[in-house]
Amino acid sequence: MPTDWNPLLRDQFELPYWHELQQFVAQERRDHPVYPPADEVFAALHCTPYAEVKVMILGQDPYHGPGQAHGLCFSVRRGVRVPPSLMNIHKELHADLDLPIPDHGNLEAWARRGVLLLNTTLTVRGGEAASHQKHGWETFTDRVIEVVAAKDEPVVFILWGASARRKCALIDTARHTIIESAHPSPLSAHNGFFGSRPFSRTNAALAAAGRDPVDWDLTDPGSS
Numbered sequence: 001m002p003t004d005w006n007p008l009l010r011d012q013f014e015l016p017y018w019h020e021l022q023q024f025v026a027q028e029r030r031d032h033p034v035y036p037p038a039d040e041v042f043a044a045l046h047c048t049p050y051a052e053v054k055v056m057i058l059g060q061d062p063y064h065g066p067g068q069a070h071g072l073c074f075s076v077r078r079g080v081r082v083p084p085s086l087m088n089i090h091k092e093l094h095a096d097l098d099l100p101i102p103d104h105g106n107l108e109a110w111a112r113r114g115v116l117l118l119n120t121t122l123t124v125r126g127g128e129a130a131s132h133q134k135h136g137w138e139t140f141t142d143r144v145i146e147v148v149a150a151k152d153e154p155v156v157f158i159l160w161g162a163s164a165r166r167k168c169a170l171i172d173t174a175r176h177t178i179i180e181s182a183h184p185s186p187l188s189a190h191n192g193f194f195g196s197r198p199f200s201r202t203n204a205a206l207a208a209a210g211r212d213p214v215d216w217d218l219t220d221p222g223s224s
Contacts, residue, residue: 004050008147012140021136025123033126035062036069043071044118045144047111053148054211055156055202057110058164059119064129072117074184075107088184088193093216096197102218113214118144120163145170154209156202160184160193177205 012018028034036043059073063083068076074086082090082105090101111117120141125131148155149171157176159165161183168178179201182192203213 005045017136040071048116052114053116054114056116057158060163062124064124073119076105078104085184088189096199
């Protein structure tokens with residue numbers, strides 16, 4: 001992991017769980033389709049250097065359909081149909097900040113602007129949601145959350161859904177801001193995600209901490 005995350009996470013690579021996890025994922029890849037591709041498993045950490053993190057959005061599982069997951073939570077590559085949860089994120093973004101709804105589902109622009117888009121489980125067997133949970137990824141991603149929470153600068157943690165909200169215990173709320181609500185899934189979005197205004201609230205918290213707001217606009221420059 002040739003990034004500024006490496007010295008912060010290197011100790012994990014020597015622990016027994018890590019070797020067991022890598023063996024498990026390797027066997028899964030031999031026996032089944034596994035997403036995202038191996039070279040994109042750590043895309044969230046490569047796209048958003050530790051030094052630049054000012055917001056973390058926490059997802060759960062990678063998308064388990066072919067060609068969807070590419071290592072950033074909720075995101076899909078351009079040309080891939082926008083999944084329902086992300087469609088609802090787009091709707092809330094429009095309602096909150098009056099930004100146009102993009103014609104794609106790629107959130108890489110957010111990642112390049114200091115928004116860490118992390119799933120708590122970094123791989124999944126094709127067609128089987130939650131199939132790689134409880135095999136060690138959560139230990140690793142809990143450590144990622146802890147090192148972000150150890151930053152001197154205030155960070156905003158956006159936690160959508162029960163799984164993400166359980167991570168509150170890892171975050172020092174005296175220094176950081178937590179914005180939580182129901183998950184944007186169609187099954188729960190009407191139970192508190194819609195109308196929660198996470199994007200404007202995040203920028204307000206950053207401004208109160210003396211940090212620059214996030215440019216949440218996902219439309220291409222020059223497009224309407």
